[in-house]
Amino acid sequence: MSDNKPLKAVSDAAQQAGEAKDTNPQDPSVISSGGAAPADGNIGQIGEKIGGPFSKDGAIGSQFDASKDGIAGHVEKAVDGPSKPATQKK
Numbered sequence: 001m002s003d004n005k006p007l008k009a010v011s012d013a014a015q016q017a018g019e020a021k022d023t024n025p026q027d028p029s030v031i032s033s034g035g036a037a038p039a040d041g042n043i044g045q046i047g048e049k050i051g052g053p054f055s056k057d058g059a060i061g062s063q064f065d066a067s068k069d070g071i072a073g074h075v076e077k078a079v080d081g082p083s084k085p086a087t088q089k090k
Contacts, residue, residue, distance in 0.1 A: 018079060033083040066084055
């Protein structure tokens with residue numbers, strides 16, 4: 001069984017940062033999924049075209065889905081973005 005303490009610490013830190021942000025899901029940060037580079041834009045479509053692990057459900061691509069618990073999900077929560085708002089309580 002793996003130790004989830006580091007992941008919980010990252011998730012908790014992202015939650016606290018997101019709650020302290022001036023932005024909100026209706027007025028998203030430029031680095032959120034609703035900001036300058038949405039997942040379904042030109043950059044996000046590259047992984048889908050390559051497919052396999054780079055697709056949105058693949059091992060690598062899923063890390064960049066802002067609604068999940070990967071890298072992008074933690075960033076999304078930290079900036080209180082629309083796909084995973086920190087202001088939406090757990």
